[in-house]
Amino acid sequence: RYTEVDAQLIPTGALPPVSGTPFDFTVAKPIGRDFYADDVDLKNAGGYDHCFNFTGWKKCKSGSPLLLRAVAYEPVSGRKMEVYTNQPCVQFYSANFLKNPCFPLRGGYAQRTQTAFCLETQTMPDSIHHQGDEGFTNGVLRAGEKYDYTTVYKFSAE
DSSP states (O other), X not given: OBOOBOTTSOBOSOXXXXXXXXXXXXXXXXXXXXXXXXXXXXXXXXXXXXXXXXXXXXXXXXTOOOEEEEEEEETTTTEEEEEEESSSEEEEEOOTTOOOTTSOOGGGOOOOTTSOOEEEEESOTTGGGGTTSTTOXXXXXXXXXXXXXXXXXXXXXX
């Protein structure tokens, strides 16, 4: 499932399934293939800026096992990135707003929309406003509680 957002990219509380949508990455595909699909969630974000929920919405605890959540592979160079985490979600951002000419990228490359991506492990964004909503993770940390999680980004070449 993924977190549906409104026109201001604030989660609506709906958690649609990815199956049959441009958000379905359960089978490998180019990241940009569906950037311009006729989908209101993609149009609101100008690409991907959505949280993917993997665990059936369990609260992760310190020491939970690391699970493979995402794989990115670039076939020309053979570069591969695997993301392992004990977090319940991954926010996928496809650099939809990357266009500030005052801050070039490493190597002097100009910023350009959708020329980069990031995968951020976390609980669901805006969950504080959706406590009790079906399927939302609990992002509340109470006094005396410890918040500790692990994410491993593994890089290789094939």
